[in-house]
Amino acid sequence: MPLRIVRNDISRVRADAIVNSANKNPVCGGGAEYHIYEAAGYDKLLAAREKIGVLDVAEVAVSSAFALKAKYLIHVVGPKWNGGESGETSALASCYRRALEKALELGCESIAFPLISSGVFRFPKDSALKIALQAIGEFLQSHEMDVQLVVFDRKAFDVSEELCDDIRAYIDDNYVRERYSGVRESARWNENGVSADFEKCDFYENSFVVFNRAEASHAIYEQEEKSLEEMLATAGETFCGKLFSIIREKNLDDVEIYKRANLDRKHFSKIRSNLHYRPTKKTALALAIALRLNLDEAKDLLSRAELALSPSNKGDLIVSYFITHKKYDIWEINSMLFKFGQPTLGA
Known part of the structure; x- marks a missing residue:
C-alpha cells in the first residue's frame, strides 16, 4: 500500500x-x-x-x-x-x-x-x-x-479552494443532469415524439428536447433479434484482458502502471497472474487513471469488471472531473477525494 x-x-x-x-x-x-x-x-x-x-x-x-x-x-x-x-x-x-x-x-x-x-x-x-x-x-x-x-x-485539510469550487460546480451540474435524465426516462410521449411531461422539469427553462422513439425502438429490436449464441460469441475481453491489452498498446510496463495507480507490486502481481481477477472499484479506477484513459475508455474498462461510474456518487464524480480535465495525478485526485470525505484510490 x-x-x-x-x-x-x-x-x-x-x-x-x-x-x-x-x-x-x-x-x-x-x-x-x-x-x-x-x-x-x-x-x-x-x-x-x-x-x-x-x-x-x-x-x-x-x-x-x-x-x-x-x-x-x-x-x-x-x-x-x-x-x-x-x-x-x-x-x-x-x-x-x-x-x-x-x-x-x-x-x-x-x-x-x-x-x-x-x-x-x-x-x-x-x-x-x-x-x-x-x-x-x-x-x-x-x-x-x-x-x-x-x-x-x-x-x-485545506487544499486549493479554486479547484474545490470547480469540482463542487461539476458535482452540482452532474446531479442536475441525473435528475433531468430521470424525468426524461419516465416521460410520456405526445404524437410528435415530444415528452408531454417535459414542462415539469424545472432545470432548463425555455428549452425542449425531441426524443426519436422510432430510432430507439429499432435499436432495441435489432438487439433482441440476436441469438444468445451470437451474443456469447461476441463477448468482450475480461477486465484483465482489456487492462493488459491497453498496457501493450500504449507500450507501458507493469512497474510504471502500478506505481502510477498507487498500488504495490504484490497486488499488481496478483492481477497479472489471474485472468479472472475481479478488482474493487477503487482499484479499477486507479488503473484507469494510471493508463490515462478518457472518460469513455474508463467506463469501458470498469464495465468489464461489472462496475460503473455513478452520477449520484460524489467520489465517482470527482474522479470523472479529473479524467475529463485530463488530470491524472493519483495523489492530487486522492487529496481531493479525502477533502470531500470520499474513499481514496489505489492503496
Missing part, C-alpha cells in the same frame, strides 16, 4: 517509523509533537531528544519510539513559512526525502508522516500538501514502501 492519506492522531498510528515534526531545539513543542511525546513516554523521549541536540532545518535524527506503535521515531525540523521566498519550499521537500531515505536505511517497510510545518510553522496547508505528495511520489517511483500521510482533522 504505497501512499494513503488518513485521518488520525499520528501518535496512534502503527508503522515501522513515525516522523516527528520536531522543534529545532531539544524541547517538546505543541500540536502533533506534544501528542507524540505523551504517547511515547514524555520523560524518556525528552531525554533521547536531548541526546540528539540541536537540529538544523531539514536535518533528520533517529531515536527509539518507546511506547509508540513503531520501531523508530525519525525527528525532522520543518521550515517556518516566510512568504515562500526564503527557500522554505525546497527545504520542506528535503524533509520528506531525507526522512524516507533514513527509513530505507533502517530497513523500514512502512512510515507515517504528519503534514510537516503546517501547524505552528504556518506553512499553507495546500502548498504543504502538494510538496509532500510530490516528494513522496518521487520516492515511490523507485522504492517500495507503505507511506501514510496522517491528518488529524479533515476540516483543517
Whole structure:
C-alpha cells in the first residue's frame, strides 16, 4: 500500500517509523509533537531528544519510539513559512526525502508522516500538501514502501479552494443532469415524439428536447433479434484482458502502471497472474487513471469488471472531473477525494 492519506492522531498510528515534526531545539513543542511525546513516554523521549541536540532545518535524527506503535521515531525540523521566498519550499521537500531515505536505511517497510510545518510553522496547508505528495511520489517511483500521510482533522485539510469550487460546480451540474435524465426516462410521449411531461422539469427553462422513439425502438429490436449464441460469441475481453491489452498498446510496463495507480507490486502481481481477477472499484479506477484513459475508455474498462461510474456518487464524480480535465495525478485526485470525505484510490 504505497501512499494513503488518513485521518488520525499520528501518535496512534502503527508503522515501522513515525516522523516527528520536531522543534529545532531539544524541547517538546505543541500540536502533533506534544501528542507524540505523551504517547511515547514524555520523560524518556525528552531525554533521547536531548541526546540528539540541536537540529538544523531539514536535518533528520533517529531515536527509539518507546511506547509508540513503531520501531523508530525519525525527528525532522520543518521550515517556518516566510512568504515562500526564503527557500522554505525546497527545504520542506528535503524533509520528506531525507526522512524516507533514513527509513530505507533502517530497513523500514512502512512510515507515517504528519503534514510537516503546517501547524505552528504556518506553512499553507495546500502548498504543504502538494510538496509532500510530490516528494513522496518521487520516492515511490523507485522504492517500495507503505507511506501514510496522517491528518488529524479533515476540516483543517485545506487544499486549493479554486479547484474545490470547480469540482463542487461539476458535482452540482452532474446531479442536475441525473435528475433531468430521470424525468426524461419516465416521460410520456405526445404524437410528435415530444415528452408531454417535459414542462415539469424545472432545470432548463425555455428549452425542449425531441426524443426519436422510432430510432430507439429499432435499436432495441435489432438487439433482441440476436441469438444468445451470437451474443456469447461476441463477448468482450475480461477486465484483465482489456487492462493488459491497453498496457501493450500504449507500450507501458507493469512497474510504471502500478506505481502510477498507487498500488504495490504484490497486488499488481496478483492481477497479472489471474485472468479472472475481479478488482474493487477503487482499484479499477486507479488503473484507469494510471493508463490515462478518457472518460469513455474508463467506463469501458470498469464495465468489464461489472462496475460503473455513478452520477449520484460524489467520489465517482470527482474522479470523472479529473479524467475529463485530463488530470491524472493519483495523489492530487486522492487529496481531493479525502477533502470531500470520499474513499481514496489505489492503496
